[in-house]
Amino acid sequence: MALAFAASQAVGSNKCYALTVDHGFRPESSREAKAVSRQMHRLGITHEIRRLDWSSAGSGKGMTTGLPPLQRLEEIARERRYAEIVDTCHKHGIGAVLTGHHAGDQAETFLLRLLRQSGIYGMAGMALQTPLTAAAPREWPSTAIPTVLIRPLLPFKKEILYEICKTQDIRWHEDASNKDGRFRRNRLRQLISTKSGDPKSPLNIDSLLRMCDIMQGHREYINQEVKRHFATSAKFDTTLGTVELAATDGKRGLPPWSTNAAVRERVLADVVRWVNCKGHPPELTHLQRFGRALDKYYHQPSVATPVSAAGVTAIPPSSRHGWLFCRQAPRVGDIEPREGLAFGSSVVWDKRIAIRVNWAGSPLVASATWCLYSLDDAMRRWHGQISDHRNQLRRARKHLEPHMVQVTQPVVCIRIADASDTHTYPVLAFGHTLESRPEMATSGIDIAIQALGTLGSTASEIVR
Template structure:
């Protein structure tokens, strides 16, 4: 709360405004990006953050993603744009250009949405982004985890805040009921649009939402499941801390690889072994989700038997004394971008950036142009998948392979700190 009593002075809106005011504890970002679909949760988010930022002299920037999956989506984006114009909030609509979609549609749409928003935020100098997830979403996620037979990590639900892609993200209303946000909109005369896909029972989340209503007579409510996920999140935090401590004892990183002492690793016990393996896979490949349990079990069996393996875009090589985990070459084939953006989700390059330059994997051919690469002490496997600066087919720099030319490359988050937050 501020010294003048705000938002205590805001009546029924006070608690919701307080959550907006404290979305990033210890920080008062001058600009906050708000993801707005036009639904009730995100419209409440937009209005509450517009009020909070206006009070402190900050700015809100709004963004809507049109996934091009429904004809109504374009109208919904225009609805949001008009609402933002009324509020004096700058708004952008992003388009997900995609071909035929196979597999889990909602998961692919979610990944695309976060990637598009992250790119938009970086391009506009925005370092903080909020989304409108509620306690209802958290309860639905918990039930979906039960269907997948998830463990602690899968049942602990969504995080309230996290850092990713160089941004700070927050879900300030993750403990707030959807009906409370709709009540806010109603008393403030704010409208919203209803996405018809929210009633489509082909989607697991919609079926989970329906199941929640059926469970209410048993006393299994959104509020109680929210408490359960909060308790599990505390247990998850303790397990992550333990895994980070153990990893510090048995694992080291070099040039993007994770090298694990095999004998010491084998004495850790199943839960710590599993967490460190999954953490290494996700750190190397920046995977959004952990691999399926069956795949991890097969990897553990391969390690125990001394067999090399691949999983989740990573190559795992087993030697007598160590387990060496590296990015798989084919996973970075064709991964290319500007030198001033994160490459492969984790590498940041520093040097004389120029629009005519790009960054992609060094590759075997590029490594042959680095005469002194052996002097670096890095393995060939690590260097061929390391970031290099190119001008067309001309190699300009390969910082990890000894060809700096004014460039450096570093990973944005270390392995052990990554284990603490993932």
């Protein structure tokens, strides 16, 4: 609430748009969301409430229905919350999202990442500003607007925010779930609060924030180094979702991005996060697994083998490529098919590419929709049923090298309903048109594939 007031004073309430995501975990959450809406109306800020539906909360993770398991509840809730935020931004043309993270949240994040052995970069805590590209909406507009996440209250302690609300007669609500000791972050919050008055305690909030500041200085330097190495030693393939890193310095020695342990850790972290499309950085143990594979290759290249962690596989260098990072084959249900899509609509596939299909000027459009399947899903659906389609997909599959993750590649299909039956025809795979029927070769089907922003960059068109 303090953030809403400050933002309305800084830029004007008519330029603000507030969103409350009601997770629906507590009986009183709906009532509190409505109370927030009344406060926003009082401030003159347009407000929207989105309540998450957990009745079919599989979220593509192999779960059935209902709430996710407790150990993954916070992670999945965060993913869905940010997906709603990004979706709202693109529907209303919003380019900046402000969140109310404060100094206490930063201190908790430092301790949480310390316990996770996140390393220097992770213990630098939350940044004041970061691109909001981790979560992608299922629907994507024709013109995507890059969105930045800003945390303007990070320097301020919670007591200051309370004082703002009191002086402005603004009511606020305390989330009762913040006291739930089953969650690690809540236990850390309670621990910090007990030490807040002890300046000699290492768990004093000021001590924790000073450590964050020190780590942020290291992070700034590492960021510059990583940026330089990406420009000279990395190849990002947005079509296939792979990254290739240089294998040597040109003289069979360690590549430049791997000579410094801190820089190497960050290069690997950014590459893994880019490839697996997850909204959070990989754990240090996963990065160390990749690091050991690198060291093993440079000491015993003859016995080097691929290594997998965090949903990513690293393939040792060959005569054709350097270190290649690609997706692990997803679990069943990780990538769900998309069906019954109207022509002209755009959807996000595999959290990394937006696909839009238009079919103008054809008499079949009125009885047709388009859909998306993964390659393996499409092969299974047409196994022994439509052999010519299966053969076309098999030929398209040859465009990939054997090591490439193929199951995540999208197959675009047209589904046509007539008086007697419904027929589904693949029309595109891996950017290669599949002419299943003579009329489809000349019917004006337009398929656009757009890579979403990565590593802080804006979206870039890759296939049309």
